[in-house]
Amino acid sequence: MSQQATEQAHGHYIGGEWTTGDGPTFESENPATGEPLATFQRGTAADVDAALEAAESAFVEWRDKSYIDRAEHLWDIYHELRDRHEELGEIVTKECGKEISEGKADVTEAWHMVEWAAGNARHPHGDVVPSEVAGKDSYMRRKPRGVVGCITPWNFPVAIPFWHMAIALVEGNTVVWKPAEQTPWCGQIVAEMFEDAGIPDGVFNMVQGFGDAGAAITDDERVDTVLFTGSAEVGHEIADKVGGEPGKLAACEMGGKNGIVITEHADMDTAIHAAIMSSFKTTGQRCVSSERLIVHEDVYDEFKARFVDIAENVAVGDPLAEDTFMGPAIEADHVEKIRSYNDLAREEGANVLVDRFELEDSEIPDGHENGHWVGPFVYEIEYDPDLRCLNEECFGPHVALLEYSGDIERAVEMHNATPYGLAGAIISEDYRQLNYFRDHAEVGLAYANLPCIGAEVQLPFGGVKKSGNGYPSAREAIEAVTERTAWTMNNAEEIKMAQGLSADIKISED
Ligand code: UN1
Numbered sequence: 001m002s003q004q005a006t007e008q009a010h011g012h013y014i015g016g017e018w019t020t021g022d023g024p025t026f027e028s029e030n031p032a033t034g035e036p037l038a039t040f041q042r043g044t045a046a047d048v049d050a051a052l053e054a055a056e057s058a059f060v061e062w063r064d065k066s067y068i069d070r071a072e073h074l075w076d077i078y079h080e081l082r083d084r085h086e087e088l089g090e091i092v093t094k095e096c097g098k099e100i101s102e103g104k105a106d107v108t109e110a111w112h113m114v115e116w117a118a119g120n121a122r123h124p125h126g127d128v129v130p131s132e133v134a135g136k137d138s139y140m141r142r143k144p145r146g147v148v149g150c151i152t153p154w155n156f157p158v159a160i161p162f163w164h165m166a167i168a169l170v171e172g173n174t175v176v177w178k179p180a181e182q183t184p185w186c187g188q189i190v191a192e193m194f195e196d197a198g199i200p201d202g203v204f205n206m207v208q209g210f211g212d213a214g215a216a217i218t219d220d221e222r223v224d225t226v227l228f229t230g231s232a233e234v235g236h237e238i239a240d241k242v243g244g245e246p247g248k249l250a251a252c253e254m255g256g257k258n259g260i261v262i263t264e265h266a267d268m269d270t271a272i273h274a275a276i277m278s279s280f281k282t283t284g285q286r287c288v289s290s291e292r293l294i295v296h297e298d299v300y301d302e303f304k305a306r307f308v309d310i311a312e313n314v315a316v317g318d319p320l321a322e323d324t325f326m327g328p329a330i331e332a333d334h335v336e337k338i339r340s341y342n343d344l345a346r347e348e349g350a351n352v353l354v355d356r357f358e359l360e361d362s363e364i365p366d367g368h369e370n371g372h373w374v375g376p377f378v379y380e381i382e383y384d385p386d387l388r389c390l391n392e393e394c395f396g397p398h399v400a401l402l403e404y405s406g407d408i409e410r411a412v413e414m415h416n417a418t419p420y421g422l423a424g425a426i427i428s429e430d431y432r433q434l435n436y437f438r439d440h441a442e443v444g445l446a447y448a449n450l451p452c453i454g455a456e457v458q459l460p461f462g463g464v465k466k467s468g469n470g471y472p473s474a475r476e477a478i479e480a481v482t483e484r485t486a487w488t489m490n491n492a493e494e495i496k497m498a499q500g501l502s503a504d505i506k507i508s509e510d
Helices: 045-063 067-083 085-096 100-120 159-170 184-196 211-218 232-243 268-284 297-313 332-347 408-416 431-440 477-481
Strands: 012-014 017-019 025-029 036-041 127-129 136-144 147-151 174-178 204-206 225-229 249-253 258-262 290-296 351-355 377-380 398-404 423-427 445-448 482-490
Touching: 012 045, 012 184, 025 184, 036 184, 045 136, 045 147, 045 174, 045 204, 045 211, 067 085, 067 100, 067 159, 067 184, 085 100, 085 184, 100 159, 147 159, 147 211, 159 174, 159 184, 159 225, 159 477, 174 211, 184 204, 211 225, 211 232, 225 232, 225 477, 232 249, 249 477, 258 268, 258 408, 268 290, 268 297, 268 398, 268 423, 290 297, 290 408, 297 351, 297 377, 297 398, 332 351, 332 377, 332 398, 398 408, 408 431, 423 431, 431 445, 477 482
Parallel strands: 147 174, 147 225, 174 204, 225 249, 258 290, 258 423, 290 398, 377 398, 423 445
Antiparallel strands: 012 017, 012 204, 025 036, 127 136, 136 482, 351 377
16 A cells, blocks of 8 residues: 555454454544545454464564574565655655654654664674673573564654564564554555565564554453553553563553753753744654743743744644644544643633634645644743643643743752653753753653754653653663573582572581
8 A cells, every 4th residue: 555545444464464354444534634544444352362363373483583584574674664755754744644854754763763673683682791600601681572562653653663563573572563543554554564574474463443452452461561652541551450460561651741941041042943843843742742841030031932923933734745844633632632731721820822723714724624723822820830731741732831930950840840751851051950950850851952852763762750661662672572581501510609608518417
């Protein structure tokens, strides 16, 4: 399946076959026009069961191949992602509404992850560790956990699946993947790439569908590791459930209520640039998007005037057009969620500075009247750490300006006063302030003089507190999909123990 959407319902990829199953169908929609793109089968418990069975039966043979042989399949996918960059970037944009440079960056991030995982096949995979006892050799070795269930979100419909699956597969696991229900077309194309790459039957399986299919994967005892990227609500449910099952592991990366601290020593051009990018790129629909800007009183008025001016004018429009900065929201229900958070901020006392929630008719491109349009919403509010609007993730172009007085300690205290801890940034020319933020901000991804979006795959990606556990993404996923064996071998003829433990066997005389 390529550029042209079709009438035919696309199925699941299970055990090396395309199957339709007996579930109902659903449609993928272009969020910029509201038009249907293509029809897909909705996965049922029976489809998931078949996929898990295929993954389980394929495991031993796949595990027994060398890292380098496994990675060969991934290199084919790497080349296909690069060769089809323009085409796939447009498909991402059509299906999830991100503007075209972001659609293409999603595909680029995917091949970066594949490159990292496949390249890593030729790198050392463990440690040689010293022993107290001269005659002993100790090693840390890794082995695959088994069947990995991958549940991925719509906002990075090509990159995030590879965050999970590239590493899981090269490490020797088999995979059952459910793409987001909003982006099944991207899911279909990724599955076709695995087929093109000749991945052995059952090693990679894809079941389209909704949360019920996802739950059928995560709840099944044949799944050894669950990798989840998505909402905090679903992620915590998975982590709770899986946490109670011995031997099973969940690595979940969830949302954020990310903040940027702009101190009295900030360069204002950098501050404005970083804040606009962080709040409005992807229409605020990144888990790393910023919804709080914590600004020192000495620079507050200047920052506010310049930020508001750009937020009033930032180009919302057709995501396929090169001059668009923000595309639409993903779906009608999400527009309603964003509306409810804008209303909540008002109810909690916001002074609204920019309200482009309802765009002017003239701002909506021709032929896009049924798209899910929203524009920036910017407010200032008297700081109170308990306000819901400062603690709950909206996942939209909705951002609070919070004025602070005092030192960097105060700014970081405000920054940390949310249940989340995914990404954050500080804008300052003072290295002591930067280092204080680096050491005390409660986040997994921290930036200085940059937006808090745009992480590269060779860094760990994940958060603290409510934002996640176990790093399901980018290079650190390796921890979630492998077991470690501490292997110690005796080269001497006698047994000698560490810690001064006696190795003598004492026999009682009577
Ligand atoms: C997400 O925010 O949902 O760091 C993922 C970034 C991207 C990934 C974002 N590499 O902005």
